[in-house]
Structure formats: C-alpha cells, structure tokens
Amino acid sequence: MTAATAPPPTSPAPATVPAAPRRAAGRRRLTPYLLLLAGVAWLLVFFVAPMVYQASTSVQTGSLDEGFKVTWHVATYWDALREYWPHFLRSLLYSGIATAACLAIGYPLAYTIAFRAGRWRNVVLVLVIAPFFTSFLIRTLAWETILADQGPVVSFLNTVHVLDVTSWLHITQGDRVLATPLAVVCGLTYNFLPFMILPLYTSLERIDGRLHEASGDLYATPFTTFRKVTFPLSLPGVVAGTLLTFIPASGDYINAELLGSTNQKMIGNVIQSQFLRVLDYPTAAALSFILMAAILAIVTVYIRRAGTEELV
C-alpha cells in the first residue's frame, strides 16, 4: 500500500535503457506489448468484460427460470434510484464522515511516524500494517465486543454524558452505541485508517527537514510552519489517502451489517442482497452502475479541485 502512492524519492531516472543495436530495434518495439499481454488480457477479460456485461444486464428483464433478455428496460434505473436513494445518500454521507475522521486521526500518527518516532519508526509502521493480517471481519466483530451495551466503553460514555449529546444529535440511540450510525462510522473509520496513514506517511517522509529549519529561521511559529510548509507539501498524500479511504468505504457493507441495524444499511448491503438473496440481477447491476458513476463523478471533481493528477 505504501507503494500505491509513492514513486520513491530517489532521482526520477530517464526510463529508457541505452540505445540498443539496430537489429534488435524491431524486437524491442514489440517487447512492451509482449510483457503487457498476459496482465492486460487478464484485466480485460475479468474486469472490463464483466463491467460491459453488467451494463447490459442492467437493462435486461426476465426471471431466473425464463432467462434474462436485453429489453432496454431503463426504468430499472429509475425504480432503483427511487427506492434506494436513502441508501445512496447514507453511503456517501457515512463514508465522507469516516474519511474526514480518518484524516483527522491519521494525520497526527503519520506525522509522528515521519518526524518524531526516531528509532521507533519501523516498529510503529509495523503496528499500523499488522492489523491487516488479522481478518478484518474478526476485527470488526471485536468492535461488537468493545461497543457492547454493558461494556466499559458504553458505561463510561454514559457516565460522562457523552451519549446524551450524541443521542441529541441522532447519531446514537438511548444508551446504546451498537446499531447506531456512530458505530457504523466508527467501524468504517477504523477499517480504512491504514489506507489513510500509509500514503500520508510516504508523502510526509519525503519532505526535506531543512525546509522546516528554514521556516523556523524565518520566524515562523510551529503552527505557521505546518500550515505553510508541511501541509501543502503533504497534499498528494492527503488526496491519495482520502481517495483510498472514501472509495472502498462507500461500497462497504460489512460494517453496516455487523455494527448497524436495518436503519443504517448502506448501498453495498442492498447490492449484495439483490444479487445473492433476491436474485434480481438487473437491479443489482443498475445499483452498482449508479454507485460507480457517483464515485467516478465525485473523484473526478475532487482531483480537479485538489489539482493532483499523479495518483498512480
């Protein structure tokens, strides 16, 4: 994941290898295509073709027994949107909040690893990545234990009256945290936090420490240094991190299923149940297409605004 955003800091080398002898020129022109062949073919067959196929499925009608036919039944889209727009809205809202929370929580940690951890740096990095190796389902189930109704966390929040405030804000209900929006957002934040921290860390780590010194020499307060030097330089990491958090979070349904109630179902839950339980493939396909379109639109606007094109 580190690499997902990090062309490492060393010199950007000119990519072509020295001039080859002439007779090899023809072969060399073919080499990249031969190297690409297998990987690209795999993606075309198992990623692009399914997408195209799904586009056609979304305008089909029929049933499991009689089979599905393309009838250009575009109304599926309208029906899906009319019925499930709250789920779409909720997905975008929850994942948006979770992304902001990830940034708020992840930035100090990434900053600490990059500038303050010293010889603990690698240890902390390992601790950030290691939870990945315990299945995320198991870890999400652990949140069920942590946030359990009679558990220490909930009783503590109750005693200090935090839950009164959150109930008033309608993000929790009564003296429960489980089966509320708060629990789902907490779970999403937790699950995707490493995806935020790693790109942030790689872009922070690349910053030349002398810039901080220079800023301090010019009488900038630490906060000004952060605002004018560190943060702008870490923007590519912020953009990559928010995307890597927001996109998977918006399609997630595990957290809503395990930590939420029926009132917190996200669009992923709907797609999953349409596909695997209701077996209404056209609706599932239409819903995935709307989700994909929404995400692509948001991401495009966001990247334009943030002004970074170099993501890959």
Next chain:
Amino acid sequence: MQTRPMRWLRKNVVVLAGVLALGYLILPNLVVLAFSFNKPKGRFNYTWNHFSTDAWQHPCGVADMCGSLTLSLRLAVYATIGATVLGTMTAFALARYRFRGRAATNMLIFLPMAMPEVVMGASLGTLFLNMRIRFGFWTILIAHTMFCLSFVVVAVKARVMSMDPRLEQAAQDLYATPAQTFLRITLPLAAPGIAAGALLSFALSFDDYIITSFNAGNTVTFPMFVWGSAQRGTPVQVNVIGTAMFVVAVLLVVAGQLVGGRRRGART
C-alpha cells in the same frame, strides 16, 4: 508565562494524538487476543466468562474451520503467484518503455483500485453466472488474481522507476549479456518492490470477503466461515487464528527487517 508541563504538552501534542490513534488501531487486536483465552458461557464469545487455553490447544476443534483456512491459504498463495508474475511483467513494460496505449494501460491498472469491491464482485459474478461457469475454487482464484494484479503493478512500477539506469549500463559495459544483466542487476534491484507487491497480494487475497462472496458459490473460505459463524456465534478458535496470523505477520516483518538491516550493514 507558560508552565513547564504546558510547554511539554504543546511540544508533544502531536505525538500524543499519534499514540492515541495507534491505540485505536491496535485495540481490536488486543480484544481478539484477550477473547481467544475466554471460555464463553453460551455460543456468543462477546462477554468475558473465565480464562481457558482450550481454544489454543484445539485450534481445529471446530467443524470446517481449518478446512476453510487451508483453502484460503492455498487461494492466497496461488493468487499471489499469479498476480505477482503478471503484475511484474506489466510493471516493467509500463516503467521501461514508451509505447502506444501506455496511458490507456495505466488507466486500466488504476480502475480496479478505484472501484468499490461490491461493484467488481457483482459484475464478475454476473459474468460467471451468465457464462454458466460453476462457482468454486477457480472462480475465486480468478477474482483474487484480478484485484491483486493492480496493486503489484503499482508497487513494482514505483520501484523500477526509481532504479538507477546507470547500474544496468555499467553491467553491459562490463560485457554482461542482457540475460545476465537482468538476472544479476535488474531483478535483485526490483526485488523489494516485487516482494512488497506479493506480500500485499497475499494479505488482500487472504482477507477478502466482499468480492469472494459474489464468486464463491458454496465454497467457504476463511473470511466466509467467519462471516457465517458471526450469525450463530463465533467460535473462540476464530480468535486464535486471528491472533496467530497477527503474530506470524509481525514476526515475519521483524525478521525481514533484521535480514535487510544486516545486508545493508554488510554492504557499507
């Protein structure tokens, strides 16, 4: 005038926030660890009853769990090999050559990473369904290889792009054949990127639930076992496996660090 503790706090507030964030990340793992020593009263392992090492002594004491675990490990190994081979070749092509269709290929690599898993899983599932391909081991393997591929490409590409081309030129100046140059210079230099990609693939494949659930049919991988058991009470053994994976991963990374560190030390 600022008192000394206040000044200390101001200086270290970032570190404190960082430590809290780290705690947030680690807390569930600690809970998983603690509850792996629990002897739950009923079927649900949510509340502490009393200490026991039963689950650690009989990690395979639950029906079907170890079968699903070996299946997941096998899948992860195959998917890692497939994705690493295909991804490394693609990465070399993208990093080393300028050719027509390069931008489109970059886009093709980027898209799977920018797609919610539900969308990818559902669409691939629809394809298999309509081609009347039986869901099972092979469909899962195909899906895993597909979504791991892009991550390998990105990891290897970043590494290859940052490699100093003069090293390979030097090798050729010293009369190394292209094959020798590749095997003795290029490949070792690219190895950290390839290893990172492979490790990531393994973790992604082993842990994937969403895409797998659309392409598995009746085949049960470990995450699917956990999901299924969550509805009727997760056995304590699941916590044992979770903790063991965590410990093994940490040990592997630490060992890798030590070996890497010693090599680096030997070279300088």
